[in-house]
Amino acid sequence: QSPLTQPASVSGSPGQSITISCTATTSDILKYNFVSWYQHHPDEAPKLMIYEVKNRPSGVSNRFSGSKSGNTASLTISGLQAEDEADYYCSSYTGSNTYVVFGGGTKLTVL
Amino acid sequence: QEQLVQSGAEVKKPGASVRVSCKASGYTFIGYYIHWVRQAPGQGLEWMGWISPNNGVTNYAQNFQGRVTMTRDTSTNTTYMDLTSLRSDDTAVYYCARARGRSGWYILLYWGQGTLVTVSS
Numbered sequence: 001q002s003p004l005t006q007p008a009s010v011s012g013s014p015g016q017s018i019t020i021s022c023t024a025t026t027s028d029i030l031k032y033n034f035v036s037w038y039q040h041h042p043d044e045a046p047k048l049m050i051y052e053v054k055n056r057p058s059g060v061s062n063r064f065s066g067s068k069s070g071n072t073a074s075l076t077i078s079g080l081q082a083e084d085e086a087d088y089y090c091s092s093y094t095g096s097n098t099y100v101v102f103g104g105g106t107k108l109t110v111l
Numbered sequence: 112q113e114q115l116v117q118s119g120a121e122v123k124k125p126g127a128s129v130r131v132s133c134k135a136s137g138y139t140f141i142g143y144y145i146h147w148v149r150q151a152p153g154q155g156l157e158w159m160g161w162i163s164p165n166n167g168v169t170n171y172a173q174n175f176q177g178r179v180t181m182t183r184d185t186s187t188n189t190t191y192m193d194l195t196s197l198r199s200d201d202t203a204v205y206y207c208a209r210a211r212g213r214s215g216w217y218i219l220l221y222w223g224q225g226t227l228v229t230v231s232s
Binding site (some may be wrong): 052 | 148155156158161170172173202206208211215216217218219220222223224225229
């Protein structure tokens with residue numbers, strides 16, 4: 001059982017905005033700004049979309065944004081496009097034992 | 112440009128071991144941690160551990176301790192992940208991924224293409 005909880009699925013229509021949440025359930029994992037978000041299309045390698053809560057790597061669209069409030073981090077995708085349909089995972093350094101954990105993943109469906 | 116190329120698919124019997132390799136190019140190999148992550152069919156991403164190519168120091172997730180060994184060969188810029196005592200639930204796609212940087216060692220910026228390991232009798 002991951003200490004990071006995500007909704008199993010979210011959906012939205014093209015052009016709309018959606019938000020995916022990531023909540024730390026058992027510890028202060030999200031106390032610090034160590035949250036990353038990954039996009040994963042089937043049969044492809046995962047792709048880093050956001051790191052340290054709100055930073056975008058070079059080449060990632062500014063339609064993707066991240067935020068954090070208390071023990072919950074969020075990924076917002078604005079102006080939904082068909083190509084955004086994928087699984088999204090939050091991840092964080094646990095703050096101890098130099099471990100990394102992933103959330104259970106959220107399947108985004110673009111209607 | 113930074114690239115990680117993994118070895119090909121493997122089919123193993125229960126109880127056997129598997130080695131997956133990950134060859135790095137386009138950057139200074141010893142400068143960045145390499146992580147291993149797997150995804151079983153229908154499941155999410157699962158972090159397995161990391162290795163520092165600089166000194167070979169490793170850190171394994173608790174679920175894999177005792178069964179996984181990560182090593183590196185600095186002469187070929189290659190990292191290896193060995194998993195022993197394979198079970199059917201080890202069937203998964205295994206990915207290597209390079210960290211973003213020294214301070215961002217937990218941020219997985221570049222990924223290999225994945226290696227399917229199938230465990231079946």
